[in-house]
Amino acid sequence: MIGMSARAGAVRPYSARASRRVKTTRKVALNGAGLIVALLVLFPIFWMVSTAFKPATEIYTLTPHPLPAHPTVSNFDQVINGQAAGLGLSFWTFFRNSLFLTLTAVLLASALSLLAAVAVARFRFRLRTSFLIMLLVVQMVPANALVIPLFLDYRSLNLLDSLPGLVLLYAGLALPVSIWLLRNFVATVPKELEEAAALDGASAARIFWRILFPLVWPGLVAVSTLAFITAWNEFVFALTFLSTQAHYTLPIYVQYFFSRNGANWGSIMAASTLYTIPPVVFFLIVQRRMVGGLVAGSVKG
């Protein structure tokens, strides 16, 4: 292929130069389009952060400027010392609640889905197909529809205003997708590898930790990311279940703040910036593994 084009270039130098010019123009156009898309996509984030650092006089102005002329951290101060929302509670209270909920839900969902994925990928049993179909059907049920019965169930279990109660809920909501994803990862681990280890006298636990776990790790990253997103973003259940303000998670706090102080945009943007940082950082760290994991899990299907 390369040899051919080089020969063509030797015979007709002019057209080769022309085609090279076409190629450069195309490359510039493509990169330009890519740059425009990336900047458009990042603009809302940029605007949020920029507003968060602006003093009030620069926010309520007739001609908005992209960057703050006199950047200030007073908006963040108000959010962190708790003056801004009128709750008297610091941002860190809600941050702690969200962090606890998210981390425990991620651990629970990963552990349970790994066990189930091993069952589905490694064993043939009677209810296997029905279980897989159930996973698909259950995903069709909109989560909002379940708020009503779960509210009543949690009410009778006295779990309504409790964060541990929400952990079980968030893990459960993330499970069907997680099992479905991990199943493919477990299935790609060659069974011979495990059998060889078993012949060498390795125990089931050892086979799990030394062979299965490292190979399934990318899948677990993808699953944890999905569970993280589910729990960190979840709105409707937290909104309905949590009544004590000190139990609010971050999304409820930001929404509450926004609905009470609708015009205090500087502080609202500061609060939502702080709320947005953890998932974005998490994503940028696991980006390559996660995209690979998600794609491998979903497309191979």
Next chain:
Amino acid sequence: MVDTVGDRQATTAAGSGRAFRGRARPPAASRWQSVTTFIRRHKLAPYLLLVPSLAAIGLVLIWPTLQVGLYSFQNFGEAQIVGTQPATWAGFSNFTTTLRDPEFWLSLRTTVVFAATLVTLTMITGTLVGLLLNRLGRRMAAFVSGAALVAWATPAVSASVIFVWFFSPDGGIVNWALARLPHWLGGGAHWAQYNWATTGPVPAYTIATILVVWQSFPFIAVTVLAGLKSIPSELYESARVDGAGPWQSFRKITYPMLKPIFLVLVLLSVIWDFNVFTQSYVITGALGNRDEYNMALYSYSQAFLQPPQVGLGSAIALILTAILMIITIGYVRANIKQGALA
């Protein structure tokens, strides 16, 4: 022989505690062994591995789904929530009440128009960005997909608040820009005070549409990109040799090859876009504007605003789920007829 005897003597000499443990070990091990052989003989391992997940899914997803079905045929209000009166069967009355309510039809129209717009726009945007990513160099592609990932990772509440701020009548940049736009492009000073969030379903869901497209196209783009990478490049080369343009090679190669992926993506988008709760809730002002309800908000408000009507809320949720099922089944069947799943 001598050694073992010596050992045994040493153990007995070492004290009663250790000797007891030494003697207790064989029965414990054999009990464990009998458990494992029991599991193996009855092939219980997969079931044991599934039990925790099944329990969680059952408690959190399956049982509540059945309950929604149950409540929608019951008179279930405040008295039943508190427990002073038992629930009574209501036949289809929750459904007839709902179907007679003009608010239901308004919310249904809002939901369907909003979802149709969203699915179309996210699929087109996502596919275009996916195609672009496929042709970019490695570094530029990483930059663009990184930016898209940031949009995807932004929590729904944060994103809603940002976009409401964009469209805010006091200092938002959209109104600022529209007010400066020339008249023949629809601009003018009247935009300065325009309140997008509370003026009605069309302006409110304009915000929601832009917002949800921004948040959900990255998933489509990344999935389409993965599909594109799996298409052998020889196909495109031979098409180019045969004189096919970019549009033709998309229609004749890319689209048919990616059809199964598009099928899944459209289905997922339909399910997601019929159930936009968080963004609608934040933008329309926490259930404040009844004319801006979609079905998710309508169902929620019936069940949780005073007076709580759990039966009605459940009936609406059931109707929404039924609509989704019909769309899904119809869509899958149409695709099977076209041979997409063959």
